Amino acid sequence: MAQSDTVDRILNAAEELFADRGFSETSLRMITSKAKVNLAAVNYHFGSKNALIHAVFARFLTPFSATLEKAFDELESKCGDKPATLDQTLSALTESAIRMPQRNEKGISIFMRLLGLAYTQSQGHLRKFLEQQYGKTFNRFMRLLKEATPQLSAVDRYWRIQFMLGATAFTMSSSDALRGILENKLGVETTVQEIAARLVPFLAAGMQAKDAMLVSTAGDNTSVA
Amino acid sequence: MAQSDTVDRILNAAEELFADRGFSETSLRMITSKAKVNLAAVNYHFGSKNALIHAVFARFLTPFSATLEKAFDELESKCGDKPATLDQTLSALTESAIRMPQRNEKGISIFMRLLGLAYTQSQGHLRKFLEQQYGKTFNRFMRLLKEATPQLSAVDRYWRIQFMLGATAFTMSSSDALRGILENKLGVETTVQEIAARLVPFLAAGMQAKDAMLVSTAGDNTSVA
DNA sequence: TTGCCTCTCAAACGTATGTTTCAAACAGGC
């Protein structure tokens, strides 16, 4: 009983503190005092701070990538040999995220912020870990995106995927702060589910925008459907 | 001669290292050794590490916000009492950024990445500094965006602006790396100007996307006007 | 020259970090 209890308490505390303050700004002493365990417990159970970071991600990402693979399986079998649409592909992603069993009400938002930090904050070891652990699923998602946007040139698709990733990672990485601002300014509360529901149509519209490469400053319209 | 030389070398080194590694991950010793100046020079000339961070931002943002204010002046006088379009507003921004005199070829991309870090990394002091220093210009930009998208609710507009900022900051921040990948994979060269030209229609399409809020996963919807 | 002010330099300071150590407490099988 002692073992798993300590490990979980460390993971819970670390997850929350990392999401709040980033990785380098969170010390092991903050984590262990929040978790009410001894300082040495982290190195005893995980080996190092970096390994703890990996464990925090693995605890969420391993079941999530399994769920996502299943969702992709269903999507592909449902579509037969037709390619899935862009909306279907993006929705498979967001719905898998939302349906994950959550430890508490903040579960998703904490983890979205962590993912954003992982992408933004240049932690070499983390990126390597995520890539070799979950790269396969990520590449499958990219393939689906490609099949869903056959009208785009490879170059256009490449850049627009970067735009999508940017909007997502950036928003999620600061979503707590943004939500706070929104509540103060407009008096509205927003859940992560709602943000995702707003993000998907934004991204889908952007991905399918008509090219306006030749329109420069002086000119006028960019036709958008 | 000694003075300005040291100050500039510190600023140049700090700018590059911050963009590469983030603020907390960059030590004063890294900065001073890259700049080939004494460690104490930072505290002598700037007072503290935080003040150095502010100075790095101010060196770029102060002339940029002046350029931007001028661009907005021209835009508003050109449009008379009609509101400027979304494309015009976004283009005023990107063109002002592109036209800024740059210290070197990496100028823009480095600074875009810094802006992204400032937003993502929870450095309270930085956010306060930027807000009180350049909040006026930022609010003017927000007002233009508001007038350019009267069809959006305040909440929708708020989130979509966050998505735009994310896509922009994220893409620009790593545009050097992304450009390299693109050249290797597809054999195409891309300039920052071309990326901006691709980004603007993507953003404009996203901003003007039809809402799909009622498409929800399981049961409940999230009512937001 | 002398005096003054600005700037540089090497060294040190105090603090916080990740990690290690080793003894004590605890569990379960014999």
Added chain:
DNA sequence: GCCTGTTTGAAACATACGTTTGAGAGGCAA
């Protein structure tokens, strides 16, 4: 009971950090 392997605890370790100190170098006016 005793023994064995696992887990906790308080303390210390080595290192890196931002910052401060005080001596001295250099330029410039009187």
